[in-house]
Amino acid sequence: MPKVIDVHAHILNEDTMRLIAKEAPAVGLSFKPIDKEFAVFEIGGIVYKPFPRGAWDLEQRFKDMATAGVDMHVISNTPQTFLYNLDGALNATVAAIQNDQIAKHIKDHPGRFYGLATLPMQAPDKAAAELRRAMKTLGLKGAQIGSNINTRNLDDPAFAPVWEAANELKALIMVHPTQVAAADRLKNYYLTNLIGNPLDSTIAVASLVFGGVVERHPNIKFFFVHGGGFAPWQAGRFAHGWQVRNEPKVHLKDHGPEKALDTLYYDTILHAQPQLASLVSMIGPGRVVLGSDYPYDMGTLECARQVKALSISEADKTKILTSTPLKLLGEG
Numbered sequence: 001m002p003k004v005i006d007v008h009a010h011i012l013n014e015d016t017m018r019l020i021a022k023e024a025p026a027v028g029l030s031f032k033p034i035d036k037e038f039a040v041f042e043i044g045g046i047v048y049k050p051f052p053r054g055a056w057d058l059e060q061r062f063k064d065m066a067t068a069g070v071d072m073h074v075i076s077n078t079p080q081t082f083l084y085n086l087d088g089a090l091n092a093t094v095a096a097i098q099n100d101q102i103a104k105h106i107k108d109h110p111g112r113f114y115g116l117a118t119l120p121m122q123a124p125d126k127a128a129a130e131l132r133r134a135m136k137t138l139g140l141k142g143a144q145i146g147s148n149i150n151t152r153n154l155d156d157p158a159f160a161p162v163w164e165a166a167n168e169l170k171a172l173i174m175v176h177p178t179q180v181a182a183a184d185r186l187k188n189y190y191l192t193n194l195i196g197n198p199l200d201s202t203i204a205v206a207s208l209v210f211g212g213v214v215e216r217h218p219n220i221k222f223f224f225v226h227g228g229g230f231a232p233w234q235a236g237r238f239a240h241g242w243q244v245r246n247e248p249k250v251h252l253k254d255h256g257p258e259k260a261l262d263t264l265y266y267d268t269i270l271h272a273q274p275q276l277a278s279l280v281s282m283i284g285p286g287r288v289v290l291g292s293d294y295p296y297d298m299g300t301l302e303c304a305r306q307v308k309a310l311s312i313s314e315a316d317k318t319k320i321l322t323s324t325p326l327k328l329l330g331e332g
Helices: 014-023 056-069 088-108 123-135 157-169 188-194 194-211 231-244 273-283 303-308 316-327
Strands: 005-011 030-033 038-043 046-052 072-077 112-117 140-146 172-176 222-226 265-267
Touching: 005 231, 014 088, 056 303, 072 088, 072 273, 088 112, 123 140, 123 157, 140 157, 157 265, 172 194, 188 194, 194 222, 194 231, 222 316, 231 273, 273 303, 303 316
Parallel strands: 005 072, 072 112, 140 172, 172 222, 222 265
Antiparallel strands: 030 038, 038 046
């Protein structure tokens, strides 16, 4: 049977935390278990509670993978360790530690992991250099980056070195929400995650598409988590806006956003069967990949079963579970 590959899974084990604390004490890393399942994790002045055991315990991860019916994780750093608010050189040190550790996990557990790097995006030249090292030396498949970098959208010209390196390397770039927009209006009811995360992913999609980044760098495989936020459902609005307004034409002068939008990939984390079925119907199974957001509470261990329950062909299910993930990873 083909392997089931979860493309959206985070990791930060205890060895990595110890190395960060030793080599970069200025980031103020603190890790204190609450009980057998959760801990309090602090880094860069940000406290995350509860931090789930699956993030740091590989034995727990493998048990959960078996429960989920998942054979392989594409592991990426926990978004708490993006650290874009810190000095770029300091973050470059922390990123390199995490990337070395991700590569070690892959080596130590053959057939269980692929890996994505984290990058010091506030220092684009350093980020580009680390992406090249991570892919050429460590064998990672690309990088996970935030949906904005200290409120700068991803089409900001400052990030050109990163896009040039990623295009050269044919990298997978996984865009994950961080520092979400409108956070001051989303303080209640966990709306910073429920609405803020998909909102910021949508801003990232629109910025990369209308900013011409996607079109200028056709070798980059852009992948957006949480079903792409609201972008798949607003693609028609994007296209209509390009037709009737001049502002969207600044970088897309000859045609609308559809061409770029049709190259983007999204994961399955929508938490409801009708919405997942709609996403697959709208953009096709060739651009949807399995994701769990492991190990967080806004993720799910039901991801593979949700795909298998769709009313689509077995071949299309295999695309989502296996062949499209391998294509994104440059393995298919």
